[in-house]
Amino acid sequence: MVAGCLKKDGKILVGQRPQTHTLGGLWEFPGGKIELGESPEFALARELQEELGIMAEVGELKIACTHSYGDVGIVILFYEILFWKGEPKAQHHTELEWILPSELPLRKIPDANRKNLDRIFSAFNLIK
Ligand code: DGT
Numbered sequence: 001m002v003a004g005c006l007k008k009d010g011k012i013l014v015g016q017r018p019q020t021h022t023l024g025g026l027w028e029f030p031g032g033k034i035e036l037g038e039s040p041e042f043a044l045a046r047e048l049q050e051e052l053g054i055m056a057e058v059g060e061l062k063i064a065c066t067h068s069y070g071d072v073g074i075v076i077l078f079y080e081i082l083f084w085k086g087e088p089k090a091q092h093h094t095e096l097e098w099i100l101p102s103e104l105p106l107r108k109i110p111d112a113n114r115k116n117l118d119r120i121f122s123a124f125n126l127i128k
């Protein structure tokens with residue numbers, strides 16, 4: 001799993017997962033699964049193209065988190081995204097929103113993110 005933190009004017013971009021998917025309705029960082037043969041950076045650039053319609057420059061790997069959903073373990077690699085071409089538009093999520101980082105803990109977010117929120121905040125220099 002790869003996810004990107006897009007930052008603009010002190011805000012971060014989150015998307016609401018479609019109801020029909022696992023964890024439907026939860027707000028997440030855009031991203032997805034790495035496909036066979038892809039580098040994580042390539043996979044994230046592809047996901048951001050598919051989900052947001054942007055051409056992103058994938059920056060530094062900031063943090064790696066692990067989590068288990070039942071008997072399935074996942075690893076999420078979080079990357080910083082500082083530069084991109086195009087305006088993010090929801091092509092997969094129900095809705096996209098630029099929010100203040102302080103709003104993130106108040107949203108319904110995946111357990112994998114909730115559990116690692118402190119690490120995510122410090123890795124991305126976000127202010128609570
Ligand atoms: P799925 O999970 O089989 O319904 O398929 P997708 O396409 O909805 O899942 P995908 O490719 O977004 O995979 C991401 C998985 O990681 C999904 O099970 C949700 C979980 N996840 C936990 N935190 C995050 C996050 O911040 N961003 C993203 N994109 N996924 C997250």
